[in-house]
Amino acid sequence: MSEALRIEGLWKSFGDLEVLRGLELAMDEHEIVCLIGASGSGKSTLLRCINLTEPIDAGRIVVGGREITAEGIDVDLVRRGIGIVFQSYNLFPHMSVLDNVTLAPRRVLRLPRADAEARATELLERFGLADKRLDYPDRLSGGQQQRVAIVRALAMEPRLLLLDEVTSALDPELVAEVLNVIRELAAEGMTMLIATHEMGFARDIAHRIAFVDGGRILEQGPPDRLFTDPAEPRTRQFLQRIIEAGRLQV
């Protein structure tokens, strides 16, 4: 398998606050890695750094064999190949679902409108959103909005998809429809790095779980091992709290 992502010695601070402290992580193509860890441990910051939304302080990020943190790299070009979906959906409220999905293919990839719309419609159909294509985001439920946000990212055919706590803002009964979309992407072999608090889902879907603590990956491994027999006391402590909160059945 070829390498999809490699992060070496990534440091990132906001003012005096060191959020990422020499973080290292590597992913193969078609691999799914779930980032777990307490709020504020740096999961979201890591994803935003990979998408080059946040400038990094030190370290290297290599995507598909190309260092994207190198001098003189075209940031806009890099972002085309890396999709990111946010907790708060961030759909464009002044555009229909279809326009949300086709904006980047048309303006960035310069696809003719008809082609972009045909592709978008196909994607929307696949995720059960075809009848919503002409609706505006404020007409959709949170789950539908988040599915549209995923489709919008997929329309750029990214080779790596970053999901930043995509179900955290949703009402409980809407979580499943979004997770099912991600499961479908997993079945197709999409390479995904997922920050999540949904431990049951992470255990189901991930090839590997990475526990983020103190700005680095403290421990990582296959879900079966990490959830049942963590090596680090900090990991054990975190999982214990999660189990007590009823978010993970052992």
Place this chain on the structure above:
Amino acid sequence: MSGPVPGATGPVEADAVRPPARRAARYSGRSLAIAIVSTLLVFGAIAVVVASSPGWERVQRQFFDWGNFVESAPDIVARFEVNVRLFLIAEALILVLGLVIAVLRSLPGPALFPVRLLATAYVDLFRALPGVLVIYVLGFGIPGLRLPGVPNDPFVWGVVALTLLYSAYVSEVYRAGIDSVHPSQAAAARSLGLTQLQAMRYVVLPQAVRRVIPPLLNDFIGLQKDTVLVSFIGVVEIFRQSQIRQAATFNFTPYLATALVFLLLTIPLARLTDWLVSRERSRRDAGAAARRGGAA
């Protein structure tokens, strides 16, 4: 904590709610009566004071001469065409220049600091200067330079002065709109590979402009009225025309005609602005309600 009201207390609460609702209806009937009576009293008192003042007869002759009004109104209304032209040309230029300046001021990055500095200096300068001064300086100063190829038509310099003055205000209105669009919108656009300018053009500006249409209209009401300032550099527009009329007859009624023209134009525009503001607000509320309803 504020969950559904327990069933037993439901009817009690409903009873407690109904009487105040009836009371509110009675109040509104009484409020209307009070409003009408107090309005009649206040305006009646003003009319009595004005009409019983020692100079009223003279003022009435000077300002409210019907014959003079009928005679001077056609001239004055015809001259208003100059103001309309001034206004329409300046408005189109202001909408563009104001937007360009607002976008320049909103561009991030240390390399663009000089651009932001210039744009900021421009806005500070033209918001600080009284409009009449700018109109004088441009209208008399630049033609005075006698540069070859530079027009000396005061109408042109009137348009330029109004454009420079109002673009400074309008750029601030645009900028407030741009700032009101949550940064996550631009971030989402950039994450899809759109450039800074594309994110501005397709995602931020459409939302920003929609939100600032009412305050923009407000500025344009001001612009309409300020077109009369151009009379100071010799453009014969509606105000200048009424001055000419006044000088010929020693009667101020032509000014009244001018005032009426502006009232007839500006009040509907002000009402339109208010209507747009309330529509925008209710649309936003409906959107928020739909989101809540949809998510629930």
